[in-house]
Amino acid sequence: MNAPNLTTVITSKYDEMTNAEKKVADFVLSSPQIALNSTITDMAKLCKVGETSVFRFCKTLNFNGYQEFRISLALNNTASIGTDVSDLPHNEEDLAHQVMSIYRAAIQKTYSSLDYSAIDKAVNILLHADFIYFFGAGGSALSAEETHLKFSKIIPNVGFDADLHQQLTKASLVKEGYVSVIYSNSGITKDAITIAKLSHMRGAKVIFITEFSETPAAEYSDVVLLSGAAEGPFAGGSITAKTSQLFMMDLLYAKVYQAMGTDAENNKKLTSRVIADKML
Structure with a gap:
């Protein structure tokens, strides 16, 4: 329906x-x-x-x-907010300016919606996690994967699976001490809500990152972080939404890095050195 x-x-x-x-x-x-x-x-x-x-x-x-x-x-x-392809300007300079404005508005929206107490709570949960799984479907899977790659440079106990069936499997096996970080721009993706519910039932902490404050996943989440961009019928999985999600990712990463202190710095040096050896 x-x-x-x-x-x-x-x-x-x-x-x-x-x-x-x-x-x-x-x-x-x-x-x-x-x-x-x-x-x-x-x-x-x-x-x-x-x-x-x-x-x-x-x-x-x-x-x-x-x-x-x-x-x-x-x-x-949910209002159908987004740019209809037919409304985009044909002039390259005007088009570039409009796209830039959309990106800027998405970042500004996330910045204006920041709940710093919720961010502090999320960071504290991440710092005390035995293991952190990152989840996301569709476009949000890219944000989850990018977050996993970034955090894996300073924290060894992190995981991500691109396959949705594997994500659901992992969510059914998490336990107390684990943390599920779930990206869902709309906040009403059935699989994202299922993963939140499964994680909650298993005793894991849940951090849900979404644009929709009234997400049904809120009742299964320890922290809901508002981040994303309103999408219309032609904008599903838009880069602006992922840009907003990655803005939140960088903010969480920076806070975790600061809190870890020399441990994060030493781990970053070790992982960076390994990657550097692969350069020409």
């Missing part, structure tokens, strides 16, 4: 619903943002129905459960 059509689907299915389900439908249509931020228990209380009725409402809309409904609702509420 395409998320932008969710309102239409609810309306088309309305006559098939029970009276209790209609109460849920009415609330979702009138207060979608509140609904998005609500757990199934919250929703039941707000609509004055049982949790079973909320679940049946989701099933009537052909969702497997409440979590899948929330993800679709989040997609439905």
Whole structure:
């Protein structure tokens, strides 16, 4: 089901619903943002129905459960912000200026959204981790891989797998003392949310890096760091989103490096020397 059509689907299915389900439908249509931020228990209380009725409402809309409904609702509420290809200037100089402006706006948005207490908490979690896994799907996988490569220069206990099935496998095996760092620009990618949930269930700490502050993954995360860029239908996996993610990566890396002191400096010298030997 395409998320932008969710309102239409609810309306088309309305006559098939029970009276209790209609109460849920009415609330979702009138207060979608509140609904998005609500757990199934919250929703039941707000609509004055049982949790079973909320679940049946989701099933009537052909969702497997409440979590899948929330993800679709989040997609439905997310504005289609981004540059339509047809709107781009044809003049090379104007085009270059517009692309530069988009990059600058993405970095500025992340900078303006920084929560320094959350960053400090994330750094403290990373410093005390027995092992750190970096996760990401699609374009965010590139950010996860780049973060792994950067941190591996100063910390040996880090890991990354490009294959999504391997990521899910690793997430199911993490344990207390481990940390899962998850990149998801939209914050509503089902696999990213699943990895956060699996990691949380296994007792690992979760750091979730996203543009969407109301991500369903928040309930499974120890820290949510806002970083990314709004993407429209022609901008999925955009470089601007990854640029914002890498901005956050460099900030976390710098803070961890500072906190590690001479250990980070010595490890960086060792790993840099090995790479230098490969140069001509």
